[in-house]
Amino acid sequence: MLVLGIETSCDETAAAIVADGRRILSNIVSSQIDIHARFGGIVPEVASRQHVTAMIPVVEEALRRADVDWKDLEAIATTHGPGLAGSLLVGVSTAKAISFAKDLSLVGINHLEAHIYANWLGEEEPSFPLLCLIVSGGHTDLILMKGHGDYTLLGQTRDDAAGEAFDKAARILGLGYPGGPAIDKAAKNAKADIKLPRAWLRGTDDFSFSGLKTALLRLSEAGGIANISNAAASFQEAVVDVLVKKTVNAAVKCGARQILLSGGVSANSFLRQQMALASPLPVLIPHSALCTDNAAMVAACGYWRFQAGHVSNLDLDVIPSLALL
Ligand code: KG4
Numbered sequence: 001m002l003v004l005g006i007e008t009s010c011d012e013t014a015a016a017i018v019a020d021g022r023r024i025l026s027n028i029v030s031s032q033i034d035i036h037a038r039f040g041g042i043v044p045e046v047a048s049r050q051h052v053t054a055m056i057p058v059v060e061e062a063l064r065r066a067d068v069d070w071k072d073l074e075a076i077a078t079t080h081g082p083g084l085a086g087s088l089l090v091g092v093s094t095a096k097a098i099s100f101a102k103d104l105s106l107v108g109i110n111h112l113e114a115h116i117y118a119n120w121l122g123e124e125e126p127s128f129p130l131l132c133l134i135v136s137g138g139h140t141d142l143i144l145m146k147g148h149g150d151y152t153l154l155g156q157t158r159d160d161a162a163g164e165a166f167d168k169a170a171r172i173l174g175l176g177y178p179g180g181p182a183i184d185k186a187a188k189n190a191k192a193d194i195k196l197p198r199a200w201l202r203g204t205d206d207f208s209f210s211g212l213k214t215a216l217l218r219l220s221e222a223g224g225i226a227n228i229s230n231a232a233a234s235f236q237e238a239v240v241d242v243l244v245k246k247t248v249n250a251a252v253k254c255g256a257r258q259i260l261l262s263g264g265v266s267a268n269s270f271l272r273q274q275m276a277l278a279s280p281l282p283v284l285i286p287h288s289a290l291c292t293d294n295a296a297m298v299a300a301c302g303y304w305r306f307q308a309g310h311v312s313n314l315d316l317d318v319i320p321s322l323a324l325l
């Protein structure tokens with residue numbers, strides 16, 4: 001069964017074709033990073049206009065690369081939240097029009113659930129129960145997943161998301177946008193020689209990263225940063241330390257069989273390495289290109305939602321603050 005996925009929740013215009021929720025036939029991502037970089041962050045109005053320009057060529061390219069025809073497809077899955085309203089509208093309107101014109105089933109997808117399903121695109125199929133850590137620009141969630149669509153929220157961030165913290169720290173250190181990859185790169189071969197605080201929030205599975213960010217800011221304002229790369233490594237180590245220890249604890253406590261990482265921050269090389277080292281359970285992490293926003297994960301998620309009988313109508317709307325649970 002072939003599903004066309006569409007993703008436009010933030011600043012990537014993406015379309016992909018996935019077979020049986022597992023095998024990628026094409027995965028096209030048109031990034032707007034260069035356009036937003038000079039503003040130091042995403043400008044929502046600019047993002048929606050870019051999506052309008054890129055959407056149709058990206059969908060056509062996804063079909064061409066997969067070498068499939070409209071009649072080969074069974075369903076079209078599109079992210080309808082959470083995300084930027086104007087950006088989401090482009091993908092949802094496009095998916096609705098295609099669904100109507102080509103007589104394809106329409107499946108509205110939660111962007112966070114799609115991030116989790118990026119793990120079904122790897123070689124090994126995940127086995128339940130799973131402990132999922134979603135670390136993206138807007139979310140840091142620990143979720144117990146007992147089966148397809150069966151989620152229990154164990155913990156979440158009380159302030160900044162991990163990706164947001166990376167982006168803010170990069171700005172403080174003058175490393176530019178997007179901050180996560182910039183810190184990852186700067187920290188390579190650097191020494192984590194600055195002591196920064198960790199918020200453990202003991203007795204809970206919650207996270208907090210704003211204190212860490214403020215500590216870095218105060219240090220920078222006081223002229224206490226002599227080496228930017230070492231500061232990046234120290235910050236990265238502080239975030240990863242908390243993410244790894246709290247995730248492993250939660251996984252063992254809830255009897256999970258595997259740990260799944262997902263979301264943009266799971267592309268972080270230090271997090272990938274440290275989680276694998278610290279966990280007594282198998283750790284699954286998508287290929288780096290599938291950690292950040294893409295449409296293959298949306299198509300994979302769409303397949304499983306469709307199998308479970310979740311089909312949307314043409315009144316499917318965007319929900320910028322859509323929650324997973
Ligand atoms: O999942 P994502 O692509 O978009 C959202 O759904 O938010 O995540 C974007 C976030 C950004 O904050 C970005 O800085 C971060 O993921 N990120 C990284 C890395 N690559 C992307 N953070 C740390 N290390 C990376 N290599």
Ligand code: ZN
Binds near residue numbers: 137
């Ligand atoms: Zn995302």
